[in-house]
Amino acid sequence: MRIIFAGTPEAAVPALLALMSSAHQVIAVVTRPPARSGRGRTLIQSPVAAAAEELNLPILTPTSASDPEFLAQLVALAPDAAAIVAYGALLPPAILTVPTHGWINLHFSLLPAWRGAAPVYAAIRYGDELTGATTFRLEAGLDTGPVFGTVIESIHPSDTAGALLDRIAVSGAQLLVHTLDGIDNNSLVPVPQPFDGVSHVGKVSVADAEIDWCVPAFAIERLIRALTPEPGAWTTFRGQRLGVGTAQVLDGSAPELRPGELQISKREVLVGSSSGVLRLGFVQPQGKNVMGAADWARGVRPREGEAFASVQEKIAMRNETIESNEINEAN
Known part of the structure; x- marks a missing residue:
């Protein structure tokens, strides 16, 4: 034909x-x-x-x-x-x-x-x-x-x-x-x-690719794989975007970390979720090349208890801002 x-x-x-x-x-x-x-x-x-x-x-x-x-x-x-x-x-x-x-x-x-x-x-x-x-x-x-x-x-x-x-x-x-x-x-x-x-x-946008750390670890790991290579999963750290290329859900005993909370050692970067902990593999800081998560952490030196920004926290902050603006307008 x-x-x-x-x-x-x-x-x-x-x-x-x-x-x-x-x-x-x-x-x-x-x-x-x-x-x-x-x-x-x-x-x-x-x-x-x-x-x-x-x-x-x-x-x-x-x-x-x-x-x-x-x-x-x-x-x-x-x-x-x-x-x-x-x-x-x-x-x-x-x-x-x-x-x-x-x-x-x-x-x-x-x-x-x-x-x-x-x-x-x-x-x-x-x-x-x-x-x-x-x-x-x-x-x-x-x-x-x-x-x-x-x-x-x-x-x-x-x-x-x-x-x-x-x-x-x-x-x-x-x-x-x-x-x-x-x-x-x-x-x-x-x-x-x-x-x-x-x-x-529907079509997946860059906004859809932001990681919500307030969901279970297995769901985050699936999301990261589903977004690789395009558009790529990402999160926010100290106001800047950080691409997340790979992550592994920890089996067995793992530290208790709140959603998005980081735990750093010389060889690994752990991050909490609503249920379970993930070990980050490769990340990409904004404007830089892909690197190992431990190498990234040595450069930024996260403080104890510091965490990635949560999508739900951003929504809550946005809603608070809207409510505050509405109150100010009413007054």
Whole structure:
């Protein structure tokens, strides 16, 4: 079949490469426009665009999927089907009707679980033991279309979002090829998603990545892994942001520390939570490189009983400020 491929991040590249090695013909690639990145705010093309360029494939980078010119370009290409993997923008109904067999979406979860923008993050954060990828026909609803197939991936106790996504991207790429093969030879019929087990997860912001030390240690450890490598978990120490790259929940006997409280020794940094204690691995001070937690502590020399700022404490302080302002205004 003549295939249009749409995708943007690194996780979509294995699917593009798998299609290039298949019996199908990739006739064009659609990806998000170059974005500014780094301190110099340099325009950087997407990983999918870079891969397509090496493969000498035509590249379309519409600013908006609703652009009439983009619709005209797709119609002119006359695709049999379109494969979409983490493209990063919603497609309007007029676009969905262009390919003869529709748009086939590779989504990195076992639908209907974790519909939305960050399924791998959600699977790790909320303690799922299994996840995977799903191919389905795209429709107007958010990840609601009928399913062609799935592939299952176990979640390891040490998995970060990056490591897990790397595995799913590879296995999901093969699933996408098999799905298009089945559509081509009429051996696959999509099945509607069940109504039970539906869950959603939105895009994860930097604000969402702040650690709340007033939750159990196991939940904090999951959160850190779920946010690695992007956007990265962080906390606040003496008014400055501190990235937290790794942490380990202590088993057995551990000191009693209040949420966020630090205990420093020559070789380790311990921090309390609402239930349990964590040993910090790597951290990244604001404006500096990643370093071991013990090296960071030797530099800042935390005082006895000093603690990381708590999200709940910040909310309480914000509420007190609002109440104080309201009282002053009333007077």
